[in-house]
Amino acid sequence: MTKLETATHVAVIALCCLAGGLLIEQRFFSTADDGESPSRSLVGREVKLPGADWQSAPVSILLQISSTCDYCNESMPFYKQLMATREAQGAKVPVIVVSHDAVDVMRKHLADQQVAVDKVLHSRMDQLGTMTPTIYVVDSNGRVKRAFVGELDASGEKQVLSIVERGRV
DSSP: OOHHHHHHHHHHHHHHHHHHHHHHHHHHHOOOTTSSOHHHHHTTOBOOOTTOOGGGSSEEEEEEOOTTOHHHHHTHHHHHHHHHHHHHSSSOOOEEEEESSOHHHHHHHHHHTTOOOSEEEEOOOTTTOOOSSEEEEEETTSBEEEEEESSOOHHHHHHHHHHHHHTOO
C-alpha cells in the first residue's frame, strides 16, 4: 500500500469517527435551545384566532391539523373518539379545528373521516408554531393551558380525553 492510500484510509476512518460522534451527541445529548419541550414552550401563550370564541366555555380544544399530514390522518380515530367523549359529557367543551387548508377542504376531509367538530378555521398559526398535529387546551381568556405536539401515544390520548370529560384542565 502506498503512502497516499494509507493517508486516504486514515482520513476516511477519522471522518467516519467524527460523523459517528456527532450523530451520537445529537441523538443522545442535545436538548432544545431553551431547554423546554415544544409543548411546554406553548403553555401560557395567547391564541389570537379570528372566529374563535374562547369565552364560551372554561376550556376549548383546538386541533391544529392538515388534510395532508400523515400523523393527523392516523389520529383521526382518536379525534372521532374525542368527539364521542365530548358528546357523552354534560360539560360541552368546544372543539375547533385550525388548518392551513381551505375551510371547505378541511370540512370535507373531516366529514369523510366522520369527525364532526364545532368549527373549522383557516390560519397558518404562525404565532404558536406550525407543527401538525398539535392539540391545544385553551382557557376562556385565550391562553394555552396544555399543548400536545405530534401524534399522541395512549397516555397523551388519555390526558386529553380526561380534560374533555371534566370540562377543565
